[in-house]
Amino acid sequence: MSCALFGSLKRVWRTLACSSPRLFSSSSVTNRPPPYVDKNTKVIVQGFTGRQGTFHSQQSIEYGTKIVGGVSPKKAGTMHLGCPVFATVEEAVKETKADASVIFVPPPGAAGAIEEAIKAEVGIIVCITEGIPQKDMVRVKTLLNDSTKSRLIGPNCPGILKPNECKIGIMPGYIHSPGCIGVVSRSGTLTYEAVDQTTKYNLGQSIVVGIGGDPFHGTTFMDCVDMFLNDSHTKGIVMIGEIGGNEEEETAELLKKSSIKKPVVSFIAGVTAPPGRRMGHAGAIISGGKGTAASKISALESAGATVVRSPAAIGAAMVEKMKEFQVNNVQSAKN
Amino acid sequence: MARKKIREYDAKRLLAWHLKRLKGIHIPVQVAQVVDGGPSLAQLAKPTVDTEDHVTESVSETPVLQNGFGDHLFEEWNKDKSWLMESKLVVKPDMLFGKRGKSNLVKLNLNLDEASEIIESLLGSSLEVEGIKGRVTHFIVEPFVEHDAEYYFSVQSCREGNLVSFGCCGGVEIEQNWDKVKQVTIPAGEDPTGLDTILANQDLSFQVREQLEQFIKGCYLVFEDLDMTLLEMNPLTLNDRNHVIPLDMRCELDTYAMFKNQKKWLDIEFPESWGAQFTDEEHFIRSLDEKSGASLKLSLIHPKGHIWTMVAGGGASVIYADTVVDLGMGDELANYAEYSGNPKEEETYLFARTILDLATRYPDGKKRALLVGGGIANFTDIAATFAGIIQALKDFHGKLQVAKLKVFVRRGGPNYETGLRLMEELGEELDIPIEVYGPDSNMTCIVQKAIDWIRD
Numbered sequence: 001m002s003c004a005l006f007g008s009l010k011r012v013w014r015t016l017a018c019s020s021p022r023l024f025s026s027s028s029v030t031n032r033p034p035p036y037v038d039k040n041t042k043v044i045v046q047g048f049t050g051r052q053g054t055f056h057s058q059q060s061i062e063y064g065t066k067i068v069g070g071v072s073p074k075k076a077g078t079m080h081l082g083c084p085v086f087a088t089v090e091e092a093v094k095e096t097k098a099d100a101s102v103i104f105v106p107p108p109g110a111a112g113a114i115e116e117a118i119k120a121e122v123g124i125i126v127c128i129t130e131g132i133p134q135k136d137m138v139r140v141k142t143l144l145n146d147s148t149k150s151r152l153i154g155p156n157c158p159g160i161l162k163p164n165e166c167k168i169g170i171m172p173g174y175i176h177s178p179g180c181i182g183v184v185s186r187s188g189t190l191t192y193e194a195v196d197q198t199t200k201y202n203l204g205q206s207i208v209v210g211i212g213g214d215p216f217h218g219t220t221f222m223d224c225v226d227m228f229l230n231d232s233h234t235k236g237i238v239m240i241g242e243i244g245g246n247e248e249e250e251t252a253e254l255l256k257k258s259s260i261k262k263p264v265v266s267f268i269a270g271v272t273a274p275p276g277r278r279m280g281h282a283g284a285i286i287s288g289g290k291g292t293a294a295s296k297i298s299a300l301e302s303a304g305a306t307v308v309r310s311p312a313a314i315g316a317a318m319v320e321k322m323k324e325f326q327v328n329n330v331q332s333a334k335n
Numbered sequence: 336m337a338r339k340k341i342r343e344y345d346a347k348r349l350l351a352w353h354l355k356r357l358k359g360i361h362i363p364v365q366v367a368q369v370v371d372g373g374p375s376l377a378q379l380a381k382p383t384v385d386t387e388d389h390v391t392e393s394v395s396e397t398p399v400l401q402n403g404f405g406d407h408l409f410e411e412w413n414k415d416k417s418w419l420m421e422s423k424l425v426v427k428p429d430m431l432f433g434k435r436g437k438s439n440l441v442k443l444n445l446n447l448d449e450a451s452e453i454i455e456s457l458l459g460s461s462l463e464v465e466g467i468k469g470r471v472t473h474f475i476v477e478p479f480v481e482h483d484a485e486y487y488f489s490v491q492s493c494r495e496g497n498l499v500s501f502g503c504c505g506g507v508e509i510e511q512n513w514d515k516v517k518q519v520t521i522p523a524g525e526d527p528t529g530l531d532t533i534l535a536n537q538d539l540s541f542q543v544r545e546q547l548e549q550f551i552k553g554c555y556l557v558f559e560d561l562d563m564t565l566l567e568m569n570p571l572t573l574n575d576r577n578h579v580i581p582l583d584m585r586c587e588l589d590t591y592a593m594f595k596n597q598k599k600w601l602d603i604e605f606p607e608s609w610g611a612q613f614t615d616e617e618h619f620i621r622s623l624d625e626k627s628g629a630s631l632k633l634s635l636i637h638p639k640g641h642i643w644t645m646v647a648g649g650g651a652s653v654i655y656a657d658t659v660v661d662l663g664m665g666d667e668l669a670n671y672a673e674y675s676g677n678p679k680e681e682e683t684y685l686f687a688r689t690i691l692d693l694a695t696r697y698p699d700g701k702k703r704a705l706l707v708g709g710g711i712a713n714f715t716d717i718a719a720t721f722a723g724i725i726q727a728l729k730d731f732h733g734k735l736q737v738a739k740l741k742v743f744v745r746r747g748g749p750n751y752e753t754g755l756r757l758m759e760e761l762g763e764e765l766d767i768p769i770e771v772y773g774p775d776s777n778m779t780c781i782v783q784k785a786i787d788w789i790r791d
Contacts, residue, residue, distance in 0.1 A: 134492060134562070134592075138523040139523055141523065142523045171713050172712070190650045190710065193777075213650075216494070269657070
């Protein structure tokens with residue numbers, strides 16, 4: 001009897017894709033806070049007194065973010081950047097009534113930091129850390145599923161920003177301007193391009209969310225697009241996706257089913273990557289047919305989105321799309 | 336999470352070791368590895384005699400340890416290879432590719448001489464498997480196991496937890512028999528009580544069922560304890576003494592968990608995937624990347640190509656590669672390279688040097704372009720980052736002229752004006768063409784400019 005080949009992984013992936021229940025339903029279903037921040041959001045920083053925590057907190061404070069304190073067990077009881085330092089998240093939340101937390105803790109302690117924030121019922125938890133082991137993230141996701149009070153953004157993400165009001169994370173504040181375009185992205189660098197262009201075209205941004213490049217992450221494209229569709233200040237949506245996974249396809253479904261329609265412009269990175277090859281992020285891997293750029297592009301186009309072939313075209317495409325929508329709205333008003 | 340495949344030789348040793356440690360289960364795994372450039376199979380087979388003049392046991396039992404992982408005892412167990420002379424053997428290349436049976440690469444029921452001959456004929460040679468060429472450098476050798484039943488068993492991490500699969504229909508035709516495979520998902524962090532259902536209603540004798548149950552529960556524990564992302568056995572069987580033994584096995588580990596598992600993962604290696612033979616330069620950049628908190632990546636595509644890239648950011652670098660291909664110049668795209676996460680000046684310098692070395696290696700009278708691209712940085716000081724690149728350009732300026740290389744720069748971020756000005760001044764100083772663009776130009780504008788330059 002000959003020795004065997006291995007079972008088909010392709011088959012297992014197909015099973016998973018069809019049968020897996022949605023782990024993170026949109027906010028409108030779970031009552032979890034939507035991915036939204038503004039000038040009233042009170043933020044604490046976990047890993048406050050470390051090098052990364054200090055540098056980015058300084059930048060956030062200069063931007064106008066309401067940083068109300070931080071957590072650092074070794075320096076509890078002291079002041080840092082004009083804010084109190086606490087030993088635990090629970091204490092910090094109790095004293096400051098914080099709504100959000102940003103985590104600058106290295107991989108060995110990062111999952112624990114997220115768990116601490118969930119247990120303290122922090123509303124928006126932004127985890128910047130890259131390199132958290134999968135087993136740790138699976139445990140975090142279970143905790144999150146049981147919680148209705150907390151939303152995780154990330155890990156391995158640049159953060160969330162509302163122009164001139166609140167900057168939680170490491171993105172460059174100065175390229176943003178207050179306006180009406182909601183931006184959601186898996187890639188940090190490309191987000192800044194989309195933001196820069198929409199600023200230059202005088203559209204500005206309503207909220208910008210970087211959901212991060214890891215395969216396991218707390219906030220999805222669907223969560224953000226759902227929020228944008230329901231937010232009266234957001235008039236247009238920019239979505240920057242990557243090869244791997246099927247969130248872009250699921251978002252296309254959401255767009256189709258939604259009674260609210262808004263102009264959507266998208267760009268998918270990694271078109272030329274062959275299957276099985278890893279480029280850029282650990283999350284951008286194609287497996288077994290699903291998750292190719294082609295499947296995402298066709299799904300989004302069938303949902304009415306414009307998918308540009310170059311990130312340079314995002315701003316101009318949005319201007320065009322907004323005009324189209326205005327014309328259509330006027331037409332339907334006339335009819 | 337970063338899933339990395341490991342060799343079957345390492346996977347089996349890890350499993351045997353930790354099954355014993357965690358659950359006291361003994362599986363009769365005996366494996367030997369023949370490596371290109373290392374001792375031959377015949378050399379490995381010579382019995383080991385230690386200083387107290389007594390030969391180690393011919394049936395290897397993994398000693399259970401009271402504390403730690405007893406690496407030195409693991410070594411002892413590993414050393415005894417006398418079974419190579421006593422059993423009939425199975426020989427397979429152990430190079431992270433599957434479907435070895437279908438590719439006729441599994442050789443069964445051999446004696447030591449026959450096994451040595453097969454290994455000798457293939458070791459170090461080039462092989463094409465399912466369209467991908469590579470060099471065979473590792474073989475796994477095991478005792479041939481007479482058996483009847485062939486089972487399929489796997490554990491795989493998925494969004495909801497761990498997906499466990501079992502079927503009595505294991506073997507080469509598993510894909511056709513997939514509907515007979517039973518599956519259960521154990522939610523993350525929960526006790527695997529659901530594992531009992533996997534064997535229910537399967538055609539198994541009471542004794543076999545008991546053995547398999549113990550084994551499967553043990554494997555699940557090992558899977559979780561070692562931060563595995565995949566553990567697959569096909570076929571799994573029982574030998575003539577009714578011990579469970581995996582005949583073919585495949586395993587992946589989450590290397591993000593490396594910081595906590597260095598001791599548990601013993602001395603295993605994380606090889607590159609089949610066909611991914613790296614050049615010295617790629618190895619060098621990988622070692623820089625491993626040591627650094629920043630990210631530095633290099634992949635050579637067409638070493639004699641005329642469009643070279645050195646882009647800041649994982650996302651942006653993919654865009655530049657895509658744009659070159661979109662504009663029809665995929666055959667000229669020499670490399671993929673990215674740097675991000677605020678690398679130190681020395682790191683950027685070495686990174687740039689490596690790329691310039693490669694870019695100027697094959698001057699052929701035709702023009703070349705180097706795209707120093709990127710988006711708008713968030714917190715890196717552009718002028719500071721460029722310092723390393725500028726120094727590398729100075730080192731290579733003679734070769735740049737010979738190779739007719741023009742540098743196109745596009746970047747934004749803190750202090751970008753100074754950074755771009757320094758680049759421009761460098762061009763004048765060294766008499767090499769350098770064109771600079773800031774955030775007012777779109778990110779990939781330099782791709783078209785580079786193509787126009789080359790074609791001119």
